[in-house]
Amino acid sequence: MKKVLMALVVxxxxxxxxxxxxxxxxxxKQPAGFEWSTLLSMIIPLAVPLAIFGLKSIWxxxxxxxxxxxxxxxxxxxxxxxxxxxxxxxxxxWGAVLGAAGVGLREIYDQVSGNAKKVSG
Numbered sequence: 620m621k622k623v624l625m626a627l628v629v630x631x632x633x634x635x636x637x638x639x640x641x642x643x644x645x646x647x648k649q650p651a652g653f654e655w656s657t658l659l660s661m662i663i664p665l666a667v668p669l670a671i672f673g674l675k676s677i678w679x680x681x682x683x684x685x686x687x688x689x690x691x692x693x694x695x696x697x698x699x700x701x702x703x704x705x706x707x708x709x710x711x712x713w714g715a716v717l718g719a720a721g722v723g724l725r726e727i728y729d730q731v732s733g734n735a736k737k738v739s740g
Contacts, residue, residue: 659706663697663714667721687722694718 698714
């Protein structure tokens with residue numbers, strides 16, 4: 620069950636990571652063709668929870684109220700790194716949105732896996 624939930628979270632992140640920038644491109648009247656930078660942008664919602672986990676494991680005294688704020692900050696940092704690397708992204712504001720989406724995916728995973736433990740236990 621846990622593997623199925625994790626696969627669902629990954630699929631939602633990939634689909635949402637593609638359609639959100641595609642919708643933004645449509646609104647801005649930019650071409651929404653597939654580019655590798657779009658694929659890299661889709662990784663932001665997956666990379667942010669992993670980065671927060673890494674930060675928590677390195678420095679365990681991070682205040683809990685700061686953790687949801689770190690998501691958008693890390694998303695902006697990832698977007699800026701992609702831009703520095705030459706990828707065409709939709710800007711740091713979308714990096715913040717995708718970082719926050721990563722925090723949301725982590726919370727959904729925590730809630731579902733916590734409820735699955737209560738039901739099976």
